[in-house]
Amino acid sequence: MRLRLLLLALGAFAVGTDTMVMAGLLGDISADLDISVPAAGQLVTVFALGYAVLAPPLAALTARWPRRRLLLTALTVFTLGNALSALAPTYPLLLATRVLAAAGAALYTPAASAAAASIAPPERRGRALATVMGGMTVATALGVPLGTYIGDADWRLTMWLVVALGAVALAGLAVLLRGIPAPTAAPGLRERLVPLRDRRVLSGIGTTFLFFIAVQSVYIFLATAVHPATGDDASRLTLIMFVAGLASVAGSWLGGRAVDRLGVRTVMVTGVAMAAAGYLALPWLSLTMAGSLAYVLVVHLFAWATAVSLAHRMASLSPADAPLLLSLNSSALYLGMAAGGGAGSVAVGLLGPRWFPLASGALALLALTSAVVTTRRRTKTATAAATPGGAGEISEGVLRPRTEPQHPSPARL
Structure with a gap:
């Protein structure tokens, strides 16, 4: 159980790093793509807006998916989105790839928490949830400064760092994350907004x-x-x-x-x-x-x-x-x-x-x-x-x- 929780936390660490690291890369991105710093700042806006808007409908659409399938799909979309961000030659394409990465993040975060709760015994569920969500918290202390430092040479290297983190979590969960209980009936989008x-x-x-x-x-x-x-x-x-x-x-x-x-x-x-x-x-x-x-x-x-x-x-x-x-x-x-x-x-x-x-x-x-x-x-x-x-x-x-x-x-x- 411990290794599976750490892999779930690694995925959360990748999401947290990707969410916040752009703040330290705006100058490099603006110089590389020949845009203003405020325009580069919209990359953070697009990611956050995509996460906020896509999270409720995606949660409703995938509510009855097996959690393993949901987690692997989410990490695949997230990792692919960041790989495309690293390769994007223009600002509009980079914006589009940030939306794709945000969709994967919006799917992964709640699914990882649910998976942690389901694989832990009742008396350890609090610690299991803390382990997974701690991955996102630690990203602000370690992932963001590391990504900022690496990105000083080339901001695209920071995107590849996030890709590597997501890929390791994806591979590990694909092998080790089995036997998760199927989700029970979940509320639809309308019920979620009541x-x-x-x-x-x-x-x-x-x-x-x-x-x-x-x-x-x-x-x-x-x-x-x-x-x-x-x-x-x-x-x-x-x-x-x-x-x-x-x-x-x-x-x-x-x-x-x-x-x-x-x-x-x-x-x-x-x-x-x-x-x-x-x-x-x-x-x-x-x-x-x-x-x-x-x-x-x-x-x-x-x-x-x-x-x-x-x-x-x-x-x-x-x-x-x-x-x-x-x-x-x-x-x-x-x-x-x-x-x-x-x-x-x-x-x-x-x-x-x-x-x-x-x-x-x-x-x-x-x-x-x-x-x-x-x-x-x-x-x-x-x-x-x-x-x-x-x-x-x-x-x-x-x-x-x-x-x-x-x-x-x-x-x-």
Whole structure:
């Protein structure tokens, strides 16, 4: 079982690397294809948008497929998409290959989690899920900096690195992943969208969407934002990306524990406020390496702690429907990533390479307003109505589960 879980995690590591690594390659891609950096940033937008839009219909269409077949198909599509990205001679073709890779990623991530849960005994399912999803988290700390460093010589080499990771996971799972129980009856696309009629669900995913527009508007163009500190030194940029990845991992880990101790609302509001402060200070912090490192350490720590609290908030609305609600939250996260690419491009064009993070600061303040307003303390009766069987305890207007927190996937961002 352990080896199969590691192979599933390797596939998640490849997906996580592919999702985030473009942020460190935009300058090289723009120079190679003779396009602007904001145009290169749309490669991240297209991938994230493709993931968010394709995930629900693909999940519905493949709901009754055997999980082994689904995983192998997903990794094949994902690996092929990245191979074509590495070979793409023009910008339009590269955009098209990113959509193909996103389709494979959208199929793989939830299928890998389901497979991990099915092959582990009940008492080890939490750790099995953590192992697989940890692959995406670790990608921010290791895969993205490594890909950025390799891509300094040729950005296409980074695409081939992702291809190699996906191919190894595909080959290993093809040989070892057998005996997975067939999926039970699953909801169709219409049933998956029913929760959107609930105002609490809409407000929750709306806050997630707003916040990740702010996060990605800077992260996608992080190399541009910190250029005063890094110059054209790839090793300096790699160090900043590495610290950002470590802070993301730490934020995700600490966020779940902070929610258990302090409550969802406290972690959410504090995290969004700290991120907003970081974006507003970045034009000055980016002038030095020390300031840039301090920025990524603080902002990524609080941003990914916030991501955990946003997922907790959604799951608490109806614990029985938590998987479905978390999938909607994940789609909102990826839509925010997609919109962040466009918003970041506009901000760079209007405000310039130094001052564009101020736009993210404004967006984060909007997300903070949404978080404060939509999580005000409700009456105990109204909140308890969303708590079947006393599954948790009432705290700060949301239900705080007593179980170990469920972590979102990264775009773990």
